[in-house]
Amino acid sequence: MTNFFQNQKIIFQTILVMLLFGLVFALILGVFYEKTNPVILKSEADAKKRMLSSLIENVKHDNNVEKDFFEIEPSSLLGNKKTSKAYRVKYGDKLNAVILETRAPDGYSGDIFLLVAINKQSEIITTRVIKHQETPGLGDYIDIEKNPWIDAFKEKSLENPSEKLWAVKKDNGDFDYISGATITPRAVIKALKKTLLFFESNKHKLGFNDV
Amino acid sequence: MFKKAVIDGLWKQNPGVIQLLGLCPTLAVTTTVVNGLSLGLATVIVMIVANASISPIRRFIPDEIRVPIFILVIAASVTVIDLAIHAYAEPLYKALGIFIPLIVTNCIVLARVESFASKNPILPSFYDGLFMGIGLCFVLVLLGGMREFLGRGTLFSGLDLIFGQSYKDLSLEFFSNYEGFLLAVLPPGAFLGLALLIALTNWIDQKK
Numbered sequence: 019m020t021n022f023f024q025n026q027k028i029i030f031q032t033i034l035v036m037l038l039f040g041l042v043f044a045l046i047l048g049v050f051y052e053k054t055n056p057v058i059l060k061s062e063a064d065a066k067k068r069m070l071s072s073l074i075e076n077v078k079h080d081n082n083v084e085k086d087f088f089e090i091e092p093s094s095l096l097g098n099k100k101t102s103k104a105y106r107v108k109y110g111d112k113l114n115a116v117i118l119e120t121r122a123p124d125g126y127s128g129d130i131f132l133l134v135a136i137n138k139q140s141e142i143i144t145t146r147v148i149k150h151q152e153t154p155g156l157g158d159y160i161d162i163e164k165n166p167w168i169d170a171f172k173e174k175s176l177e178n179p180s181e182k183l184w185a186v187k188k189d190n191g192d193f194d195y196i197s198g199a200t201i202t203p204r205a206v207i208k209a210l211k212k213t214l215l216f217f218e219s220n221k222h223k224l225g226f227n228d229v
Numbered sequence: 230m231f232k233k234a235v236i237d238g239l240w241k242q243n244p245g246v247i248q249l250l251g252l253c254p255t256l257a258v259t260t261t262v263v264n265g266l267s268l269g270l271a272t273v274i275v276m277i278v279a280n281a282s283i284s285p286i287r288r289f290i291p292d293e294i295r296v297p298i299f300i301l302v303i304a305a306s307v308t309v310i311d312l313a314i315h316a317y318a319e320p321l322y323k324a325l326g327i328f329i330p331l332i333v334t335n336c337i338v339l340a341r342v343e344s345f346a347s348k349n350p351i352l353p354s355f356y357d358g359l360f361m362g363i364g365l366c367f368v369l370v371l372l373g374g375m376r377e378f379l380g381r382g383t384l385f386s387g388l389d390l391i392f393g394q395s396y397k398d399l400s401l402e403f404f405s406n407y408e409g410f411l412l413a414v415l416p417p418g419a420f421l422g423l424a425l426l427i428a429l430t431n432w433i434d435q436k437k
Contacts, residue, residue, distance in 0.1 A: 032291050039298050043305040050309050057316035065319070156411060198411075 070117060073135040073144045074107050077115050081108040090118075095216035097121035097209060104224060107135070113225050115143055118217070122209035126201045127151045130160065134213050138226050141175040145210060157202035168206075170194060176214050184211040230353050238360025244337040245368025246423075246430045251337035255369060256419040258328050260380070263387040265373030267321055268328050269366025271310060273359065275332050278306040280346040280358030287347045299342045300333075307333045337365060368426065375422045380414035382407030 063084070070083050086108065089101040096102055098121055107115040115137045122130040130150040135143040145168060152158045159165035170193055176184075185191025186203050195203040217224065244250050254272070259265040282302055283290075290298050311329045315322045322329075332338065341361050346354040378384055386400040412418050 032294055035289065035291055036294050036297065039301055043301055047305055047308055050312055054312040054316035058312070061316070061319045153415070156409075156414075 069133065069146065069148065070105060073117055073133060073146060074115060075144075077107055077135070077137070077143060078109045079107045079114060080110065081106065083107055083117070093216060095212045095219075097123050097212070106225065114138065116217075116224050118213055120209050120213045120216075122205040124201075124208070125150060125152055125205045126157050126199070127153065130202070130205055130209070132206070132209060132213075134210060136214070136217050139175070140214065140217060140221075141173050141178075142171045142210065142214070143173075144169070145171050147206070152202050153199070156196075157199040159196055159199070160202055160206050165196075167194065167196075167203075171210060174210075176211070176218065181211070184208075231356055234353065234356035234360045238357070238362075238364040239367065240364075242361070242364075243368065243430070244340075244361055244365040245372075246427045248337065248340070249427075250340050251335040251365060252423075254328055254331055254335055255365070255372065256416065256423065257331075258325075259369050259373040259376055259419060259422075260414055261377040261383075261387060262370055262373040262385050264325075265369035265371075266366065267325055268332075269362070269369040271314070271325065271329055272332055272335065272338070273362030273366055274310055275303070275307055275335075276338055276341060276358035276362040277355060278310070278358075279303045279338055279342050280354040281351055282306065283342050283346040284349060284351040284354035290347070295347065296339075296343070299339055299347070303338050303342065304333050337361065372419070372422050372426060375425075376413045376418055378403070379410050380412075380418065381409055 067084050074083070083105050087103045087105045090096065090098065090104050091101055092098050096118065098119065102119040104119070105117040106113055107117065115135050117133055117135045120132050120134055122132065128151045130152070131148050132145055133148055134145040137143050146162055147160045147168060150158070150160065152160065159167050162168055179192040183192040184207055186193050186195040186200055186207065188195060188200055189204070191207070193203065193207055242248055245255055251272070254268055258268045279302060283299060307330060314325070314329060341357060345357045349357070374384060377386065382402065382404045384401045384403070388399050413422070
């Protein structure tokens with residue numbers, strides 16, 4: 019009987035110690051999180067702001083683009099699973115461009131996420147890959163930090179080049195690629211083409227009323 | 230005591246090439262010198278903090294639940310460091326990405342806590358964490374250098390992402406129009422490179 023009570027005492031002591039450690043470290047983490055969270059949120063917002071404004075460097079605008087957005091329901095053309103954001107680029111009351119979030123689901127390893135700025139003539143102003151897991155040193159040339167390849171899409175639309183030529187040169191298209199990595203640019207080109215198709219069929223909804 | 234920690238950490242018990250603990254980040258991150266160095270430094274900090282915080286409380290930790298408590302302390306210190314880097318060194322955070330939280334799973338941290346800090350006073354534990362960390366960091370940098378040089382023909386690329394724009398000129402490019410040697414960059418290159426380093430260590434040890 020004494021053995022039973024002794025065991026029980028040890029069990030309770032152990033639980034108590036574990037609980038105490040858990041509480042102390044939860045407290046430390048909580049305090050630290052509260053201290054760093056505002057800084058982190060601010061630097062993330064800054065990064066987003068920098069990214070958005072780098073997309074529309076040459077577009078006249080005076081609105082706060084990262085705050086001026088609306089939500090788009092999931093669409094097969096944009097590949098978004100949840101609602102995605104569309105940012106308005108306005109000068110005064112005039113809508114000069116929109117920035118769409120899009121997803122290429124068929125990259126070499128997983129999804130490729132892009133931001134695409136499109137003007138009211140339905141041309142791509144600039145596009146950037148914001149998240150991808152393509153092979154380092156091979157498929158990652160879609161990232162502007164690694165290679166200027168993605169700038170080939172500047173001023174391109176579904177008429178320039180024609181819809182059929184929205185492919186890599188290997189597939190008789192108009193766009194360069196790096197040999198050994200064609201799946202990645204194919205995915206990006208397809209996603210951009212579909213984004214332009216989405217733009218075309220939703221121009222009114224996006225707010226381009228005068229065209 | 231200080232000297233023993235130095236020799237053990239850097240050579241005799243080197244985590245990377247002798248103990249072979251903590252291989253997950255060693256293999257995954259070391260595609261460039263800068264990646265290796267930054268994860269190495271983060272690991273050094275985690276090991277110091279973990280060792281130095283376990284050692285003074287080692288008498289209050291019941292033997293039966295020591296491992297969960299070690300993990301708790303390690304996970305907490307990694308989270309604190311992760312938050313700190315995210316908040317105050319954003320470019321570094323972008324470069325290291327998911328690898329900082331992964332330090333929790335790096336068994337070298339738990340191994341040093343279990344085999345050293347839980348049995349020794351605070352100062353030797355501090356040294357042990359410091360030099361074991363530096364030993365691992367050293368291997369990460371070396372392996373990163375080998376893979377970067379072979380795979381991309383550069384060294385120290387991306388140094389500016391961590392230390393600021395003024396360090397951009399320090400990155401070296403050895404060949405213009407280098408095609409790249411993909412094997413060195415991909416995971417198999419990490420295994421081959423580490424194998425070469427281990428072979429080299431054994432060779433030097435045997436010659437002595």
